[in-house]
Amino acid sequence: MNFKALGESLGLEEDEFIEIVEIFVETAVSDIKKLECALPSNDFAAVSDAAHSLKGSAGNLGFMDISRLSATIEDKARKNNITGLAPAIIELTALITGIKDQM
Amino acid sequence: MNINSPLSILVVDDNPLNVRLLETTLAKEGYNIFKAYNGPDARESACTNNPDLILLDIQMPGENGFDVIKKLKNKGDTASIPVIFLTGVSEIDAKLEGFELGAVDYITKPFHPLEVSARVRLHLKLSIATNSLIRSQADKLKQISDAQTSMLTTPEKYPDARFGVQYMSLHEAGGDFYEVLPISNDIYGYFVADFSGHDISTSYLTSSVKGLLKQNCSPIYQPLESIKMINDVLVEILPPGKYLTACYARLNRKTRQMRVICAGHPPVCYVPVTGQARILEMEGDVIGIFKNVLFGQETLIVNPGDRFYMYTDGLIESTDKKIVWSEGADRMLAACQSAHDVPISKAPEKITQLLCPDLSKLEDDIVILAIEV
Structure with a gap:
């Protein structure tokens, strides 16, 4: 992932962008915790709220794969459809760990 | 800023x-x-x-x-x-x-x-x-001449605006005035106002307000925005203690939407063809005193034949009889309902006769503006 190019596309210097990505990772980790807590109890409202938040933050920074995956989770949770939610959350965690590792 | x-x-x-x-x-x-x-x-x-x-x-x-x-x-x-x-x-x-x-x-x-x-x-x-x-x-208004704007707008000038008016000024420089503004083919603005006090500066200020109405009542501004802009200018130019109460109504005959703004003025009477006639009760600040103001606003979907009556307090308020406009509005509404079978051009006259049979006893200026959708 090219942080410099992603930052530039948002009109930000690389260091400014990295600082914001750090906040992103922090909030993403907390959103994923919320997802993991809410899923076993079938708390679909909490799942869709956390996915909605992650969708927005990732979308704003240009992390489109994370944003799309979060959108799918949000959509399923809104329809109370649990199918595929657990694997999707695992995939999300992996994507965010990927970003963290690059920093 | x-x-x-x-x-x-x-x-x-x-x-x-x-x-x-x-x-x-x-x-x-x-x-x-x-x-x-x-x-x-x-x-x-x-x-x-x-x-x-x-x-x-x-x-x-x-x-x-x-x-x-x-x-x-x-x-x-x-x-x-x-x-x-x-x-x-x-x-x-x-x-x-x-x-x-x-x-x-x-x-x-x-x-x-x-x-x-x-x-x-x-x-x-x-x-x-x-x-x-x-x-x-x-x-600009500080330099304006009143020649162009001091004329009264008559129903003959804008027949499509479909209004009738009764205007009687007791004083040479009366505080009451009205204006009817063509905004576009199907949209007209109607304005009735009353300046505090009757001194010579009032007639000059009336021209200023009419000028402001022409400048600010356009399709790009919502009625509330128009009146706020006029307020902001008047706050700059009015002498201390001078203010105005007003009602502004904008009627779009195409979308049948009527929007009424009230600025500390006696409430508009609404007499629909079908359904209950009522007073449009709204709270709102007066114009020209405060930079940050709140005006009352109501939006109605109307039908052809529905009528609105805007007026000043001279007809319904009496210092001699100690009647204030809050109770006078009910008498006004009853009079407006009684005028429903009279053509819109004659309705204001009929209402005046009902409320004040003897015009020599009039204590204040009178404006009644009747609008038919």
Whole structure:
């Protein structure tokens, strides 16, 4: 992932962008915790709220794969459809760990 | 807005990432940034810091963005701060509701920081332009001659406006006046007002207000915006203690929408063809005293034949008989209902006869403006 190019596309210097990505990772980790807590109890409202938040933050920074995956989770949770939610959350965690590792 | 100090923006979002992203982007443009992460903090910051613009997220836990706009618009010192809201792409109802509540624009999420920056710039420019327009209108009015605007607008001049009027001025420089304004083919504005006091400056001020109505009642401004702009100019030019109470109605015969604004004036009577006649009760500040004002507003969907009556207090208020307009309005409504079978051009005369059979006993000026949809 090219942080410099992603930052530039948002009109930000690389260091400014990295600082914001750090906040992103922090909030993403907390959103994923919320997802993991809410899923076993079938708390679909909490799942869709956390996915909605992650969708927005990732979308704003240009992390489109994370944003799309979060959108799918949000959509399923809104329809109370649990199918595929657990694997999707695992995939999300992996994507965010990927970003963290690059920093 | 002080041009010499940096422009300031209040950023409101429950997501700290969004706040940080907007802060970084906008601070680089030279704006002073205030931040809030929830509704109550946003409102408090708006009051204390008086920012030049607010970026407001709609979906927040607890008090959401709509609640925040509503409260900001209902408070004099924050009502005129432009608000741009942030909302999801597909939420069309949210966008419409935001505009209805008085937002100037929206930005869809996920947002691009540079788009936010461009929109913020645009709306700050508009806001500065509006403020300087108000100042320049005030300057021009100080030099205006009253010759062009002192004539009364007669129903014959605008037959499509379908109105009737009774105008009687007891004093040489009466405080009451009215105006009918063609805004477009199907849209007319109707204005009835009463200046405090009857001195010679009143007739000059009446011309000024008519000039302001012509300048500010256009299709691009909502009626509430028109009256606020007129208020802002009058605050600059009126002598101390002078103010005006007024009603402004804008009727769109195509969409059948009637919007009535009330500024501390006796309430409009509404007599529909079918259904109950009623008084449009609204609270509102007077015009020309306060920079930050709140006016009453009501929007109605009307039908052909429905009638509205706007008037000044001379007919229904009596210092001799100690009748004030709050109780006088009921008598006015009854008289308006009795005039339903009279053509609109003659209705004001009939109402005057009903309420004041002996015109020699008149204590004050009279204006009755009757409008038929």
